[in-house]
Amino acid sequence: MKKYLFFRVLRSILSIFLVTTLTYIVIYSMIPRRDVFKSDLMIQKLAATPDKLTDYKNNAFEKMNYLDYLDTKALIKDVEKDNPKVTVTAAHTASNKAQFEKWAKKNNFELKRYKQSKDYYAIRELPLWERLGRFYGNMFQIDTPWAIHDKNNPHLARYLKIENDPTVGWALVGSGTKYRYQIYFNGSFPFIHQNFIHLNLGTSYPTYAGESVMDVIGGRQGPTVTVQKKFKNGQTLNTASDVYTRQYQYRTSKSDTASEQFGDDYSDTEQNLRDPSMIGTSFRAGLIALVISYVVSIPVAILMARKKGKWFDRGGTFVVTLLIAVPSLAFIYTFRYLGSALFGLPDSFPTLGASVASSWVLPAVILGLLQVSGLIIWFRRFMIDQQKSDYVKFAKAKGLNEGEIYSKHIFKNASIPIVQGIPGSIIGLIGGATMTEEVFAMPGMGKMLPDSIIAHNNSIVIALVFIFTTVAVLSVLLGDLLMVIVDPRIKLSSSDSSKGEE
Amino acid sequence: MAESTQNQPEILDSDFTAVKIDEMASEKLDTEKYSYWGSVGRAFFSSKMTIFLLFLMLAILLMSFIQPLFSGYNLNDVANINDFGARYNWPNAKYWFGTDGDGKSLFDAIWAGAKTSISISVIATLITTVIGVAVGAIWGTSKGIDRFMLEVYNVISNVPQLLIIIVLSYSFGNGFWNLIFAMTVTGWLGTAYFIRVQVMIMRDREYNIASKTLGTGLGRMVIRNIMPYLTSVIVTQISLSLPSFISYEVFLSFLGVGLNASVPSLGRLIQTYAPYIVSYPYLFWLPVLVLALIAVSLYLVGQRLADASDPRTHM
Numbered sequence: 001m002k003k004y005l006f007f008r009v010l011r012s013i014l015s016i017f018l019v020t021t022l023t024y025i026v027i028y029s030m031i032p033r034r035d036v037f038k039s040d041l042m043i044q045k046l047a048a049t050p051d052k053l054t055d056y057k058n059n060a061f062e063k064m065n066y067l068d069y070l071d072t073k074a075l076i077k078d079v080e081k082d083n084p085k086v087t088v089t090a091a092h093t094a095s096n097k098a099q100f101e102k103w104a105k106k107n108n109f110e111l112k113r114y115k116q117s118k119d120y121y122a123i124r125e126l127p128l129w130e131r132l133g134r135f136y137g138n139m140f141q142i143d144t145p146w147a148i149h150d151k152n153n154p155h156l157a158r159y160l161k162i163e164n165d166p167t168v169g170w171a172l173v174g175s176g177t178k179y180r181y182q183i184y185f186n187g188s189f190p191f192i193h194q195n196f197i198h199l200n201l202g203t204s205y206p207t208y209a210g211e212s213v214m215d216v217i218g219g220r221q222g223p224t225v226t227v228q229k230k231f232k233n234g235q236t237l238n239t240a241s242d243v244y245t246r247q248y249q250y251r252t253s254k255s256d257t258a259s260e261q262f263g264d265d266y267s268d269t270e271q272n273l274r275d276p277s278m279i280g281t282s283f284r285a286g287l288i289a290l291v292i293s294y295v296v297s298i299p300v301a302i303l304m305a306r307k308k309g310k311w312f313d314r315g316g317t318f319v320v321t322l323l324i325a326v327p328s329l330a331f332i333y334t335f336r337y338l339g340s341a342l343f344g345l346p347d348s349f350p351t352l353g354a355s356v357a358s359s360w361v362l363p364a365v366i367l368g369l370l371q372v373s374g375l376i377i378w379f380r381r382f383m384i385d386q387q388k389s390d391y392v393k394f395a396k397a398k399g400l401n402e403g404e405i406y407s408k409h410i411f412k413n414a415s416i417p418i419v420q421g422i423p424g425s426i427i428g429l430i431g432g433a434t435m436t437e438e439v440f441a442m443p444g445m446g447k448m449l450p451d452s453i454i455a456h457n458n459s460i461v462i463a464l465v466f467i468f469t470t471v472a473v474l475s476v477l478l479g480d481l482l483m484v485i486v487d488p489r490i491k492l493s494s495s496d497s498s499k500g501e502e
Numbered sequence: 503m504a505e506s507t508q509n510q511p512e513i514l515d516s517d518f519t520a521v522k523i524d525e526m527a528s529e530k531l532d533t534e535k536y537s538y539w540g541s542v543g544r545a546f547f548s549s550k551m552t553i554f555l556l557f558l559m560l561a562i563l564l565m566s567f568i569q570p571l572f573s574g575y576n577l578n579d580v581a582n583i584n585d586f587g588a589r590y591n592w593p594n595a596k597y598w599f600g601t602d603g604d605g606k607s608l609f610d611a612i613w614a615g616a617k618t619s620i621s622i623s624v625i626a627t628l629i630t631t632v633i634g635v636a637v638g639a640i641w642g643t644s645k646g647i648d649r650f651m652l653e654v655y656n657v658i659s660n661v662p663q664l665l666i667i668i669v670l671s672y673s674f675g676n677g678f679w680n681l682i683f684a685m686t687v688t689g690w691l692g693t694a695y696f697i698r699v700q701v702m703i704m705r706d707r708e709y710n711i712a713s714k715t716l717g718t719g720l721g722r723m724v725i726r727n728i729m730p731y732l733t734s735v736i737v738t739q740i741s742l743s744l745p746s747f748i749s750y751e752v753f754l755s756f757l758g759v760g761l762n763a764s765v766p767s768l769g770r771l772i773q774t775y776a777p778y779i780v781s782y783p784y785l786f787w788l789p790v791l792v793l794a795l796i797a798v799s800l801y802l803v804g805q806r807l808a809d810a811s812d813p814r815t816h817m
Contacts, residue, residue, distance in 0.1 A: 014657075015656065015657045015660055019657060019658075019660075023669055026669070026673045030673040031675075321801070321802065321805070324742075325801035327749035327752050327797050328753065329749065329752050329753050329756055329790075329793075330752075333776075333779075427660070427662050430662045430665065431662040431663065431664040449665070450759070453669075453672045453757070454758060461672070468661070468662065468665055469661050472662060473660045
């Protein structure tokens with residue numbers, strides 16, 4: 001079992017890796033890179049100054065990992081660093097040019113000149129494999145006490161210790177690390193939080209320009225909220241900054257009031273925002289939808305199986321067939337209309353916002369209902385298959401009544417594939433969420449995918465594919481493991497590879 | 503033999519008289535005559551509901567492929583844009599489905615859109631089914647291919663299909679054939695896997711072992727012995743994939759990803775008219791209704807055809 005599990009996890013990781021890599025290659029090799037500027041307003045603003053435009057474009061391409069870009073200043077610095085004996089300047093002299101050319105040739109850079117000023121700059125196209133390497137190489141960022149090296153603060157203490165911090169309570173506190181609180185506890189899910197491993201999926205561009213992709217997807221959204229916090233200097237203040245995210249602030253950009261409040265160099269905080277992150281929004285809606293879809297479909301399927309061939313079963317089959325055939329978009333719009341016309345629920349998420357419960361009702365219910373038809377068909381099938389088995393006949397012969405047979409015998413056996421399917425239906429939820437969130441303008445990952453595609457935000461598209469694939473692959477794995485727990489007769493390890501997947 | 507015939511009196515042609523062949527007698531069999539497709543047709547047409555659905559489906563198909571030829575609907579045509587009388591007409595005798603803000607007839611728009619949506623779905627289904635069945639048949643019979651294809655399938659099947667289609671149609675750019683390529687490039691894997699399982703179940707049945715013992719080759723076994731059994735399964739698969747491809751096309755056009763801006767499709771209509779859901783509800787709900795009718799009739803007719811093509815229902 002352990003060996004099977006090990007290889008299964010390994011294969012899952014390989015799956016995620018392959019899908020992400022393929023997506024990366026397809027997106028970066030097929031989409032013309034000039035497309036990213038299609039809806040960028042800066043391009044028109046800068047059109048009058050071609051030098052700045054070149055600079056802007058190349059900086060953007062560098063952020064997106066298309067190329068390495070050195071403007072004149074950086075180029076001079078690099079040339080001088082390479083051979084400290086020579087001095088080069090930005091002046092357009094022959095000797096400078098020779099130096100630049102020599103350096104560019106050595107480092108595989110292409111030497112170019114700005115249109116107006118005729119100054120030199122250098123770019124190097126990154127081959128696809130190198131971009132991929134950088135993407136995976138920088139993916140996990142591990143925080144250590146040796147992470148920060150500040151020239152202006154040579155005596156920065158380096159340690160990790162558990163202490164009762166005045167602002168956040170008991171926590172694993174680091175110094176010399178990027179983040180102050182490595183492990184901390186608070187009231188929000190999942191209650192224990194860590195800061196020592198961070199996922200880095202690149203930089204977002206052109207929407208949310210310059211922000212890290214994980215901040216865009218995983219950071220909280222909405223208006224800022226102030227909370228009361230006790231600070232190290234004894235003051236209790238209302239603050240809008242999220243104290244748990246305290247990061248090292250370099251002395252050059254240090255703010256005196258903030259560092260006085262916290263009493264150390266870790267004064268760079270993020271804002272405390274009201275609404276859940278994109279991941280959080282999708283996760284919440286998905287979880288409610290999952291519960292709804294099972295709460296609705298299991299009783300209906302049981303009733304249909306018990307009344308097999310009667311009007312309830314026939315009517316139910318007809319409705320389910322209709323629901324399967326109707327395109328999801330028509331389904332979503334119809335239920336959205338019904339919900340807002342009959343129950344007065346908001347037909348768009350931002351109308352009342354994430355903090356009002358009624359905003360969540362329609363998206364979550366529709367997301368759940370999208371799955372119901374598929375689930376009912378399967379559950380009905382499982383229940384009916386079980387009806388014919390010997391143990392049911394035996395129970396009948398012993399005089400058990402229908403209700404007892406269904407609740408104690410059939411349901412337990414039919415629930416094995418149901419339990420296995422629960423994590424698997426998350427795959428369906430992801431697909432449904434893309435449409436539902438788009439229709440309801442819900443700020444979740446599902447809406448972000450089409451939005452970032454239309455905005456040509458390649459790094460976010462890849463990050464979302466990565467996240468969705470990871471969730472989907474892990475949920476299939478979890479489904480198989482759950483099945484073993486529910487039914488001890490099933491052995492994953494003895495079965496061949498194909499059976500494990502089914 | 504030769505000697506004995508010589509001893510007998512010679513038999514001449516004139517000894518015989520021609521008798522007309524009694525066709526009735528020669529064709530008479532003890533068992534009832536069975537024609538597979540005839541039985542399929544009989545089972546299929548036995549239900550009035552099915553005939554109604556079939557007519558509905560044919561009517562929709564004919565409308566969407568013939569009406570656009572006459573209407574000459576063009577998405578970018580703005581001839582009536584300055585005619586205030588032509589704007590936002592509710593459905594009436596002249597404009598059966600009303601008009602939109604540019605004075606364009608919604609009736610023409612819907613059938614032009616339906617043509618695109620149905621074409622995409624039919625072509626994509628055709629491609630995925632043909633490739634899926636061919637690959638599935640090979641996959642189910644060869645162990646080496648099975649091992650390789652299973653790994654491929656495990657990687658792809660874990661990813662939501664909608665995600666793959668969105669990302670691919672984004673990467674390949676907009677266009678009719680690009681969209682079909684994005685839909686089919688991984689879409690056939692599901693069908694192939696499904697057929698593989700069915701082929702594996704049939705492969706080891708007694709009649710196939712017997713056939714193999716008598717020297718039937720692998721190819722002949724798959725094509726002549728196994729495939730006929732899978733007709734109803736394949737038709738079921740087709741009836742599921744037709745509405746699902748329509749659904750994908752509609753959603754992609756709704757996002758503005760799949761087709762070019764000049765190509766009308768039901769998804770694009772729904773997206774364009776979504777803001778009028780309250781002010782001019784007919785503009786939004788009529789395309790949705792037609793979309794639902796297309797998908798439901800295709801699915802139900804397919805399901806009934808699948809039921810009818812299962813020989814067990816012919817008794």
